[in-house]
Amino acid sequence: MTTAPETAGDGERTASAEEGGGMRILIITAGSRGDVAPYTGLGRRLRDAGHQVAVAAHPAFAALVGACGLEHRPVPGDPRKLIRDRGRAASRDEVRALTRAYADGLAEGVAQAVAGGADLLITAFAPAPLGRTAGEALGVPVVGAYLVPAFPTGRFPLPNARSAGSLGPAGNLAAGRDVLRRAEGAFAGAVTRLRARLGLPAARPSAPVDVRPVFHGFSPLVVPRPGDWPSWAEVVGYWWPARPDGWRPPAALTDFLRAGPPPVFIGFGSMAAGQGERLSELVAAAVRRAGVRAVVQAGWAGVRGRGADVLTVGDVPHDWLFPRTAAVVHHAGAGTTAAGLRAGVPAVPVPVMADQPFWASRLHGLGVSPRPVPFRDLTADALGDAITACLSEPAHRRRAAELARGLAAEDGAAPLLSHIAALSAG
Numbered sequence: 085m086t087t088a089p090e091t092a093g094d095g096e097r098t099a100s101a102e103e104g105g106g107m108r109i110l111i112i113t114a115g116s117r118g119d120v121a122p123y124t125g126l127g128r129r130l131r132d133a134g135h136q137v138a139v140a141a142h143p144a145f146a147a148l149v150g151a152c153g154l155e156h157r158p159v160p161g162d163p164r165k166l167i168r169d170r171g172r173a174a175s176r177d178e179v180r181a182l183t184r185a186y187a188d189g190l191a192e193g194v195a196q197a198v199a200g201g202a203d204l205l206i207t208a209f210a211p212a213p214l215g216r217t218a219g220e221a222l223g224v225p226v227v228g229a230y231l232v233p234a235f236p237t238g239r240f241p242l243p244n245a246r247s248a249g250s251l252g253p254a255g256n257l258a259a260g261r262d263v264l265r266r267a268e269g270a271f272a273g274a275v276t277r278l279r280a281r282l283g284l285p286a287a288r289p290s291a292p293v294d295v296r297p298v299f300h301g302f303s304p305l306v307v308p309r310p311g312d313w314p315s316w317a318e319v320v321g322y323w324w325p326a327r328p329d330g331w332r333p334p335a336a337l338t339d340f341l342r343a344g345p346p347p348v349f350i351g352f353g354s355m356a357a358g359q360g361e362r363l364s365e366l367v368a369a370a371v372r373r374a375g376v377r378a379v380v381q382a383g384w385a386g387v388r389g390r391g392a393d394v395l396t397v398g399d400v401p402h403d404w405l406f407p408r409t410a411a412v413v414h415h416a417g418a419g420t421t422a423a424g425l426r427a428g429v430p431a432v433p434v435p436v437m438a439d440q441p442f443w444a445s446r447l448h449g450l451g452v453s454p455r456p457v458p459f460r461d462l463t464a465d466a467l468g469d470a471i472t473a474c475l476s477e478p479a480h481r482r483r484a485a486e487l488a489r490g491l492a493a494e495d496g497a498a499p500l501l502s503h504i505a506a507l508s509a510g
Contacts, residue, residue: 159193236260321496351381360386373468428488
């Protein structure tokens with residue numbers, strides 16, 4: 085059994101803050117790129133405020149974190165493989181086993197990451213029970229920084245609810261509580277093992293809502309803060325991903341953009357691994373049907389654009405590319421949804437799983453997109469018609485531009501920075 089790291093303790097936390105002029109802050113996150121990129125922007129703001137910032141994330145994101153000037157601490161796990169293996173699983177028991185193995189890897193990674201020292205832990209939603217446990221072992225504060233709504237409410241079912249549509253106040257609350265029960269259950273065993281690893285006594289399972297305070301990193305213009313949330317749960321605005329130091333757009337991309345009218349962006353992010361060939365053909369046919377130019381992001385699926393009016397790109401900062409497009413077709417992940425809104429361009433959401441149906445529904449409800457096209461129903465005709473509907477309705481672009489102006493006036497990082505400044509001063 086490993087005891088809690090000796091870096092714990094209020095005296096050392098105060099000393100390190102005084103010596104370095106700030107706190108040693110560890111951000112803990114897990115998942116795909118969209119679960120990591122917003123914390124690079126938040127981390128850079130914290131660094132610029134004088135804090136030492138490390139990001140605990142999967143090895144695949146070491147380059148992303150490092151390119152933004154932040155320390156990376158590796159956390160075992162391959163989310164791309166997990167998504168693929170879960171899709172191939174033959175039974176619920178197999179899915180649960182895969183999830184348990186992933187959670188156990190996260191727990192081990194969190195234990196190793198905090199051994200590097202920290203005065204404050206900032207945790208994303210998924211690994212929050214692990215972050216809370218590590219904070220208890222270290223004797224340091226833990227702050228929640230969640231990219232999705234995380235507290236049950238009568239206003240709407242939480243993301244990942246079994247039903248995406250409103251169930252009425254009582255039904256929405258029940259659906260939200262079910263989401264949290266499932267999240268707690270997924271990490272219960274990992275939390276138990278992490279507590280033993282860090283020399284803590286056994287305790288009841290921990291849920292993401294056990295962290296206090298929690299700052300939600302999305303705009304109240306997109307999801308207003310429900311009045312029935314606890315007082316320590318805030319909605320503060322988006323944390324925009326940092327652009328990697330020294331990044332320049334590829335010449336092929338700038339040439340393509342100059343060669344004609346603004347194209348449509350099409351990308352499915354971390355979704356649909358292994359479906360590259362099917363999606364490449366589907367996208368090519370949809371683009372022809374809609375009569376548009378397109379920039380296709382390969383993503384984890386390996387989608388390839390086909391035709392003279394289509395360009396394939398790899399990772400390109402959305403804050404640079406999206407304002408140069410006519411519309412964005414995407415899987416409605418939280419980060420891509422935010423980037424499209426920030427750019428002021430309309431969207432065609434194609435949700436696949438997890439929180440994506442929630443954000444796709446919000447885009448439609450906000451008036452910036454036509455009705456979502458669920459990935460399971462995606463065909464070339466359906467996508468082509470949705471692109472046409474998006475571009476032919478001026479109200480979508482007007483509403484997107486209005487929201488973008490509102491988002492530009494927000495500073496989602498400021499409340500978190502103020503809270504941490506108060507902790508540091510104390």
